[in-house]
Amino acid sequence: MAKKDYVVGLELEAYCTACKEDRSHTIETLKSDGNINRVNCHFCKDSHLFRRPKSEAALKALKKPRRKKGAIIVSEEEAKKAKKYAMTTVFAVGDFVNHKIFGAGKVVEVRANKMEVGFEDGPKLLACRHK
Numbered sequence: 001m002a003k004k005d006y007v008v009g010l011e012l013e014a015y016c017t018a019c020k021e022d023r024s025h026t027i028e029t030l031k032s033d034g035n036i037n038r039v040n041c042h043f044c045k046d047s048h049l050f051r052r053p054k055s056e057a058a059l060k061a062l063k064k065p066r067r068k069k070g071a072i073i074v075s076e077e078e079a080k081k082a083k084k085y086a087m088t089t090v091f092a093v094g095d096f097v098n099h100k101i102f103g104a105g106k107v108v109e110v111r112a113n114k115m116e117v118g119f120e121d122g123p124k125l126l127a128c129r130h131k
């Protein structure tokens, strides 16, 4: 699920060890873990081990972070309604929480004295007061 979907034949930006530059490459082979093994340079047709591109933009395009399971993105509008998180505050499912470390999140489940809150970084279990 968290794996990047690299496939043989996919074009991507990589550092060419022959050209000594970032070039468009085609994936030739993948490693058993799904990461890129060998690539073929479109420019010099050289086949070599995959090297990450040197340019920042190309690197960013390569690393598309996947949303963690249970992650919740709170909109700006919703964040305004968020209650500041404190162990003494009573929260209900659907409430927006503002946590000083995790940021804005939304309560997805309230248990006896804990609640699960979805943050951008994934779900967290926070202590809360029981009604």
Ligand SMILES: [Zn+2]
Residues within 6 Å of the ligand: 016, 017, 018, 019, 020, 023, 041, 042, 043, 044, 045, 046
């Ligand atoms: Zn090349």
